[in-house]
Amino acid sequence: MRQYLDLCQNIVDNGHWIENERTGKRCLTVINADLQYDVKNNQFPIITTRKSYWKSAIAELIGYIRGYDSAADFRALGTKTWDMNSNDNQSWLANPHRKGEDDMGRVYGVQGRRWQKTSGGTIDQLAKIVDNLSKGVDDRGEIITFYNPGEFDMGCLRPCMHTHTFSLLGDTLYLTSYQRSCDVPLGLNFNQIQVYTFLALMAQITGNKPGMAYHKIINAHIYEDQLDLMKNEQLTREPFPSPQLKINPKIKTLKDLETWVTMDDFEVVGYQHHEAIKYPFSV
Ligand SMILES: Nc1nc(=O)c2c([nH]1)NC[C@@H]1CN(c3ccc(C(=O)N[C@@H](CCC(=O)O)C(=O)O)cc3)CN21
Numbered sequence: 613m614r615q616y617l618d619l620c621q622n623i624v625d626n627g628h629w630i631e632n633e634r635t636g637k638r639c640l641t642v643i644n645a646d647l648q649y650d651v652k653n654n655q656f657p658i659i660t661t662r663k664s665y666w667k668s669a670i671a672e673l674i675g676y677i678r679g680y681d682s683a684a685d686f687r688a689l690g691t692k693t694w695d696m697n698s699n700d701n702q703s704w705l706a707n708p709h710r711k712g713e714d715d716m717g718r719v720y721g722v723q724g725r726r727w728q729k730t731s732g733g734t735i736d737q738l739a740k741i742v743d744n745l746s747k748g749v750d751d752r753g754e755i756i757t758f759y760n761p762g763e764f765d766m767g768c769l770r771p772c773m774h775t776h777t778f779s780l781l782g783d784t785l786y787l788t789s790y791q792r793s794c795d796v797p798l799g800l801n802f803n804q805i806q807v808y809t810f811l812a813l814m815a816q817i818t819g820n821k822p823g824m825a826y827h828k829i830i831n832a833h834i835y836e837d838q839l840d841l842m843k844n845e846q847l848t849r850e851p852f853p854s855p856q857l858k859i860n861p862k863i864k865t866l867k868d869l870e871t872w873v874t875m876d877d878f879e880v881v882g883y884q885h886h887e888a889i890k891y892p893f894s895v
């Protein structure tokens with residue numbers, strides 16, 4: 613939690629104002645942030661200086677694991693986070709690849725589970741990693757990437773947290789996640805939960821122990837309409853101790869994640885937090 617607040621304070625103190633053409637807003641921006649999460653000791657990196665809708669963040673992750681491409685499927689799992697980008701984004705609404713209401717196109721999990729080969733057929737990046745890690749194999753290329761420049765025009769948004777690399781040292785599993793662009797008040801609140809939970813789940817379904825998760829961020833920003841709330845509300849609050857994430861131990865395979873898992877299979881124990889802050893969202 614401290615590292616999140618330090619990053620926010622660093623942006624407030626040292627950020628540069630950068631015009632963003634896509635959203636038409638200015639962002640206070642820093643380059644480079646390195647966060648880490650102790651999954652081994654169950655230090656769940658949830659924000660305590662405001663209420664975090666953590667189930668929504670985990671629902672997004674499960675949707676990516678399932679390869680969903682529809683905001684309606686994300687809603688059914690328990691998150692509305694893709695409603696705006698799929699239905700309120702003018703350039704995507706005008707895109708001939710958009711298949712209709714709620715379509716997100718070929719983003720995130722679609723690339724992760726069904727990357728199109730030029731020779732025909734698709735690649736399931738996640739299944740390959742799960743197979744290898746279950747056998748104790750790390751070929752130094754246990755990488756799932758959603759970043760496919762050849763298909764950017766077929767999706768509503770380029771992926772922000774775009775690549776995850778898993779590594780094994782004996783039977784301890786590590787994760788390094790890369791993020792090119794980070795909306796620190798809104799997106800990072802979710803992304804840090806997702807990095808943590810992705811490692812915890814992958815360790816659980818491959819029979820390994822979780823170690824550390826490393827989160828590497830390039831462009832970390834606060835939109836101009838979020839700054840006042842960050843500076844004068846969130847950063848004036850004292851954080852509470854980290855709670856713990858409990859995952860249903862019956863989740864044992866990738867198939868389990870793909871079929872019956874719901875948000876009821878996750879519980880956060882001992883979550884103390886300050887009151888909610890509603891940050892503006894930029895489409
Ligand atoms: N500008 C922007 N920021 C993002 O963080 C972001 C995007 N766009 N587009 C794609 C996804 C969607 N994500 C989102 C979208 C909405 C919330 C959000 O509104 N969060 C609120 C309430 C969440 C709820 O009630 O479930 C929050 O207070 O955290 C968070 C992340 C993260 N990503």
Ligand SMILES: O=c1ccn([C@H]2C[C@H](O)[C@@H](COP(=O)(O)O)O2)c(=O)[nH]1
Pocket residue numbers: 634769770772773793794795796798799800803
């Ligand atoms: O998981 C996510 C997804 C998106 N974001 C934020 C980062 C940016 O503010 C926008 C994406 O805009 P680009 O112009 O494509 O960079 O969404 C995030 O923080 N986390």
